[in-house]
Amino acid sequence: xxxxxxxxxxxxxxxxxxxxxxxxxxxxxxxxxxxxxxxxxxxxxxxxxxxxxxxxxxxxxxxxxxxxxxxxxxxxxxxxxxxxxxxxxxxxxxxxxxxxxxxxxxxxxxxxxxxxxxxxxxxxxxxxxxxxxxxxxxxxxxxxxxxxxxxxxxxxxxxxxxxxxxxxxxxxxxxxxxxxxxxxxxxxxxxxxxxxxxxxxxxxxxxxxxxxxxxxxxxx
Amino acid sequence: xxxxxxxxxxxxxxxxxxxxxxxxxxxxxxxxxxxxxxxxxxxxxxxxxxxxxxxxxxxxxxxxxxxxxxxxxxxxxxxxxxxxxxxxxxxxxxxxxxxxxxxxxxxxxxxxxxxxxxxxxxxxxxxxxxxxxxxxxxxxxxxxxxxxxxxxxxxxxxxxxxxxxxxxxxxxxxxxxxxxxxxxxxxxxxxxxxxxxxxxxxxxxxxxxxxxxxxxxxxx
DNA sequence: CGTACTTTTGAATCGCATCAAATCTGGTGG
DNA sequence: CCACCAGATTTGATGCGATTCAAAAGTACG
Numbered sequence: 001x002x003x004x005x006x007x008x009x010x011x012x013x014x015x016x017x018x019x020x021x022x023x024x025x026x027x028x029x030x031x032x033x034x035x036x037x038x039x040x041x042x043x044x045x046x047x048x049x050x051x052x053x054x055x056x057x058x059x060x061x062x063x064x065x066x067x068x069x070x071x072x073x074x075x076x077x078x079x080x081x082x083x084x085x086x087x088x089x090x091x092x093x094x095x096x097x098x099x100x101x102x103x104x105x106x107x108x109x110x111x112x113x114x115x116x117x118x119x120x121x122x123x124x125x126x127x128x129x130x131x132x133x134x135x136x137x138x139x140x141x142x143x144x145x146x147x148x149x150x151x152x153x154x155x156x157x158x159x160x161x162x163x164x165x166x167x168x169x170x171x172x173x174x175x176x177x178x179x180x181x182x183x184x185x186x187x188x189x190x191x192x193x194x195x196x197x198x199x200x201x202x203x204x205x206x207x208x209x210x211x212x213x214x215x216x217x218x219x220x
Numbered sequence: 221x222x223x224x225x226x227x228x229x230x231x232x233x234x235x236x237x238x239x240x241x242x243x244x245x246x247x248x249x250x251x252x253x254x255x256x257x258x259x260x261x262x263x264x265x266x267x268x269x270x271x272x273x274x275x276x277x278x279x280x281x282x283x284x285x286x287x288x289x290x291x292x293x294x295x296x297x298x299x300x301x302x303x304x305x306x307x308x309x310x311x312x313x314x315x316x317x318x319x320x321x322x323x324x325x326x327x328x329x330x331x332x333x334x335x336x337x338x339x340x341x342x343x344x345x346x347x348x349x350x351x352x353x354x355x356x357x358x359x360x361x362x363x364x365x366x367x368x369x370x371x372x373x374x375x376x377x378x379x380x381x382x383x384x385x386x387x388x389x390x391x392x393x394x395x396x397x398x399x400x401x402x403x404x405x406x407x408x409x410x411x412x413x414x415x416x417x418x419x420x421x422x423x424x425x426x427x428x429x430x431x432x433x434x435x436x437x438x439x440x
Numbered sequence: 441c442g443t444a445c446t447t448t449t450g451a452a453t454c455g456c457a458t459c460a461a462a463t464c465t466g467g468t469g470g
Numbered sequence: 471c472c473a474c475c476a477g478a479t480t481t482g483a484t485g486c487g488a489t490t491c492a493a494a495a496g497t498a499c500g
Contacts, residue, residue: 053367053368055363055367055373055417056373056417056418056419057419059363061363061364061367061368062351063344063347063348063351063368064344064347064348064351065351072344073340073343073344074337074340074341074343074344076340077337077340077341105336106329109326112332115336116325116335116336116339117294117297119336119339119340119343120293120294120296120297120339121294121297122343123293123294123339123342123343123346124283124284124292124293124294126343126346126347126349126350127283127284127346128283128284129346129350130346130349130350130353131282131283131284131285133350133353133354133389134353134386134389136455136456136488136489137455137456138455138456143275143279143281144281147273147275147281148273148281148283153275153276160477160478160479161478161479162477162478162479166354169353169354170456170457171456171457171458172478172479172480173456173457173458173479173480173481174455174456174457176479176480176481177456177480177481180480180481197275197276198276199276199277356456356457356487356488357487357488358487358488380445380446380447381446381447382445382446382447390488390489391488391489391490392446392447392448393447393448393449393488393489393490394487394488394489396447396448396449397448397449397488400448400449441500442499442500443498443499443500444497444498444499445496445497445498445499446495446496446497446498447494447495447496447497448493448494448495448496449492449493449494449495450491450492450493450494451490451491451492452489452490452491452492453488453489453490453491454487454488454489454490455486455487455488455489456485456486456487456488457484457485457486457487458483458484458485458486459482459483459484459485460481460482460483460484461480461481461482462479462480462481462482463478463479463480463481464477464478464479464480465476465477465478465479466475466476466477466478467474467475467476467477468473468474468475468476469472469473469474469475470471470472470473470474
């Protein structure tokens, strides 16, 4: 069950799995605080954890909201945490002792390569999300999302539209209106949780359309 | 000179360094196209490279703008590229043969650990940037930036304000006005490229202020 | 000295957030 | 099975804030 939600967990070697702990936490609980020594790597199985700091006026500066997957991976290299971790809603967490995790990465080459792959994928995904959030139009963000997260111009949403809106950095009202409008314009077709970009059949269809500057550089 | 711009490069083992190639490319040139086999890992030393796809109407979907550092790391795991790479302004690139890079990661433990650290740091940074871009107010983004990228509520900008604005997902006019306003309100102090958040002296000053729920969970 | 770029300020416009409220949905318990 | 509730979905009206267009002043560099 855990493994379904996080395919990566299937690759965790037995030695590490044995020392991993499961923790149920309630909303509002603190996982760690700034300055605390780093002794574990955490993975959110369900629920939400927030990494945050506080600005001078007490406002929360959210560094990361994690709803599934590892968080604060970068802390693995530091002695102490540079932010607080607060459980935002009742959550199930996996805790891996840092040293055991390090050893597993060191000794177990396949595990290591899966981990590096995971990090690299995460980087790719986050970069695309940053570019998307830099777009000012709601429609632009929706189309960007389908193009970058979907396949061949289509996507199946695995979440409610409301939380999709939040991921897009939009109010849910704005998203509903934008989808309706794009549907009416024929730019995209809505079919429940499945969304198609109109006029897009195959991923590679317009590779050849691209402008000039297509010298013999395509492969280096 | 290269190493100054990318401290990571200092850790590249000799064997890999020898097979790395340097490439100067002009604006508009194509580095690779969708579907091309992945044979190199690239690092931008100067200039800008964009990873992009095209939506049905020919609009560019920018997946990543890279101005320094590695890009398309995630492609290292795939056979073929899933996007185009276009040089957006005259750039200097480093090209590492993929196989040699893999071997270096496999054989050279210190190099490997530096590389994983680099990926993890990148993830942290990108997650913070996503949270920042999700904020709707210009002032919120500025403060978030100083809190997350700076140290103890202060930061020294290493770029023009105009490009900072772009990183914040704002028009430069909006940034100028916001800075002026925050300065007038006394929220922050401007001193050339150095910016201070008012009333913030030490990083850890308000760790103890935080609410309840601070049970003995701080360390797990 | 001139050119290119950044910085700065102004004015007008537009899109999205926000507030409000109605409908629809799935799930719970009587 | 139905009443009921929490949450998601949908539509409307309003206001604010950021974008945009425009233009001037400052700055770095050859």
